[in-house]
Amino acid sequence: MDPKRVLIFRTVARAGSISGAARELGWTQPAVSQHLRALERSAGCALLLRGAAGVELTEPGRVLLARADALAVQLHMAEEELADLTALRRGRVRLAAYPSAAATLVPRAVAGLRARHPEVDVELTEAEPPEALALISRGDADLALVFSYDPPHGAVGEGRSARADHASAGTPERRDQVAAGGAGLVWRPLADEPVALVVGADHRAATRRRLTLADLSEEPWIVGCERCRAHALSVCAEAGFEPAVRHVSDDYVVVQNLVAVGLGVTLLPRSALDAFLHPGVRVREHPSFGTRTFGVVHREGADLVPATAALVRELAA
Amino acid sequence: MDPKRVLIFRTVARAGSISGAARELGWTQPAVSQHLRALERSAGCALLLRGAAGVELTEPGRVLLARADALAVQLHMAEEELADLTALRRGRVRLAAYPSAAATLVPRAVAGLRARHPEVDVELTEAEPPEALALISRGDADLALVFSYDPPHGAVGEGRSARADHASAGTPERRDQVAAGGAGLVWRPLADEPVALVVGADHRAATRRRLTLADLSEEPWIVGCERCRAHALSVCAEAGFEPAVRHVSDDYVVVQNLVAVGLGVTLLPRSALDAFLHPGVRVREHPSFGTRTFGVVHREGADLVPATAALVRELAA
DNA sequence: GCTGTCCCATAACCTGACGTTATGGATCCG
DNA sequence: CGGATCCATAACGTCAGGTTATGGGACAGC
Numbered sequence: 081m082d083p084k085r086v087l088i089f090r091t092v093a094r095a096g097s098i099s100g101a102a103r104e105l106g107w108t109q110p111a112v113s114q115h116l117r118a119l120e121r122s123a124g125c126a127l128l129l130r131g132a133a134g135v136e137l138t139e140p141g142r143v144l145l146a147r148a149d150a151l152a153v154q155l156h157m158a159e160e161e162l163a164d165l166t167a168l169r170r171g172r173v174r175l176a177a178y179p180s181a182a183a184t185l186v187p188r189a190v191a192g193l194r195a196r197h198p199e200v201d202v203e204l205t206e207a208e209p210p211e212a213l214a215l216i217s218r219g220d221a222d223l224a225l226v227f228s229y230d231p232p233h234g235a236v237g238e239g240r241s242a243r244a245d246h247a248s249a250g251t252p253e254r255r256d257q258v259a260a261g262g263a264g265l266v267w268r269p270l271a272d273e274p275v276a277l278v279v280g281a282d283h284r285a286a287t288r289r290r291l292t293l294a295d296l297s298e299e300p301w302i303v304g305c306e307r308c309r310a311h312a313l314s315v316c317a318e319a320g321f322e323p324a325v326r327h328v329s330d331d332y333v334v335v336q337n338l339v340a341v342g343l344g345v346t347l348l349p350r351s352a353l354d355a356f357l358h359p360g361v362r363v364r365e366h367p368s369f370g371t372r373t374f375g376v377v378h379r380e381g382a383d384l385v386p387a388t389a390a391l392v393r394e395l396a397a
Numbered sequence: 398m399d400p401k402r403v404l405i406f407r408t409v410a411r412a413g414s415i416s417g418a419a420r421e422l423g424w425t426q427p428a429v430s431q432h433l434r435a436l437e438r439s440a441g442c443a444l445l446l447r448g449a450a451g452v453e454l455t456e457p458g459r460v461l462l463a464r465a466d467a468l469a470v471q472l473h474m475a476e477e478e479l480a481d482l483t484a485l486r487r488g489r490v491r492l493a494a495y496p497s498a499a500a501t502l503v504p505r506a507v508a509g510l511r512a513r514h515p516e517v518d519v520e521l522t523e524a525e526p527p528e529a530l531a532l533i534s535r536g537d538a539d540l541a542l543v544f545s546y547d548p549p550h551g552a553v554g555e556g557r558s559a560r561a562d563h564a565s566a567g568t569p570e571r572r573d574q575v576a577a578g579g580a581g582l583v584w585r586p587l588a589d590e591p592v593a594l595v596v597g598a599d600h601r602a603a604t605r606r607r608l609t610l611a612d613l614s615e616e617p618w619i620v621g622c623e624r625c626r627a628h629a630l631s632v633c634a635e636a637g638f639e640p641a642v643r644h645v646s647d648d649y650v651v652v653q654n655l656v657a658v659g660l661g662v663t664l665l666p667r668s669a670l671d672a673f674l675h676p677g678v679r680v681r682e683h684p685s686f687g688t689r690t691f692g693v694v695h696r697e698g699a700d701l702v703p704a705t706a707a708l709v710r711e712l713a714a
Numbered sequence: 715g716c717t718g719t720c721c722c723a724t725a726a727c728c729t730g731a732c733g734t735t736a737t738g739g740a741t742c743c744g
Numbered sequence: 745c746g747g748a749t750c751c752a753t754a755a756c757g758t759c760a761g762g763t764t765a766t767g768g769g770a771c772a773g774c
Contacts (some may be wrong), residue, residue: 158464
């Protein structure tokens, strides 16, 4: 049974005549008549009695009208619900974010989204980038905040496929990041942030005027995740030494506490320091310490989901 | 929003891929792909994420799928209900019948219908033919049992429009009968029945061997409704006299009681006598007493309603 | 009784929607 | 690396779906 014809039938029943329904639909009367005939053939019985005064429903017609009404209700509610989603009167985004972004960027973005679109919910899962990508690929998250440490000259176009980007950028970290979650993903960088050197408040490097990394070649080093370790090794190698890694922790609060009591020095991105700054450390910045790019990853096409697109806009602001 | 496309979308969601849905629908994959694209343009957002492993719903897609499921349920139930009505597993006929038919023909027909199709209901309203036709025209009855007294040569085709039939038959009673309810009605004669003379058990005419109507020219007469009176006047005129009408009653039980106590003679159709035969009367039959045709009237097209058609078949059996 | 106005039905016609085939690209597995 | 799966787009042919043309019935007003 053709649902369009059922709805045409309903228009006729409500108009009381085929001609009246044709006027309402903006069609000619034979068009409606032909559809009704086809519907009656399909139904196998008369749905309407026709006459000079218009139509009257038969009992099968009354039965079908009840169902046609219910059909129209479902269709109308579908249209309304999609309109609500499109206009951001409703929606939900499942976001996976690494800790320092979860502590800084995400609250600001979610607050902005909440201010503009209070009916849109964001569900946050804290996850390091590889796990965040896995969530995206499995369909358990809509959007992932990820980062990659940049070589000094790295710059990538936004909105291009992950494969194209990492091919053009060529960095091992970037390939590792987006390939781990499988293909069909889109990576959109949002901004760069500097990586800073973090030393104890009493450390001789805390106040040294012309500080270079090489000055710290004999210090014990504290590093974080796999990517952060790789970055530290990379920038130290450019400074001509291999750092002695004594401590490892992903947790930037823990890392800063270790630095404060003199157990070593570390490199941390700006966002981690924005999230938490231990009073017993000092932060030194220099271009040679490097930068990292953070951005979002999502399934191709997910940016056409209104709530996801809105959150991306807030994160990019 | 095109309900057909919503159902196509539902097929894709359930199949897990556009190609799988195409196989299920018996179409090629681009056909399904194009319909989905059109649906997404109409919806104004992405409903699906596409990939090498098939599709995954977005949140708008999940919302729409719920409505699509409800749509499919309504459509399926409509199909089932119409199938039940077509197969006479369900149904209702509103029948208007004159008293002697209500007492004889109708119970037999309804019993037969009940035996064959126990789920079909008949709702009976007792009504003389003019009122029965009015009920049909107002849409308050589906079928009417009516009769007309025949001239000796009257014979009509079945299933033709009422106007055509009464034009061909030409009898005043018939015109009165079907015209009174307006046009768009179809009259279908079912059978002829003889009209009989009814006299008291002790009446001299009860046992007279070679009885003619002229023998009763001096008797007091008892007549019924307008049409029955006209018939009596007609056949007596053919016998060469005008009957002295002393009593009038539509009720064939009353009429027979009056005859039994000697208050007059009357003409009654066979069905009235089948319904009730007073032990104090005698029935004489002769072609000169005339016949009457009984049949059904309904709105044009109503015979394509399965329950109505079934009842007509039972009435005609 | 005639005319005008409403109703519905059918035939013939034209157009574009809707399916196809052809083709290309992406992903994944062996 | 090749084969098998997925999806997308372009081009094409057919016929469904709307139109116009026309005819007939019913009814109200004159």
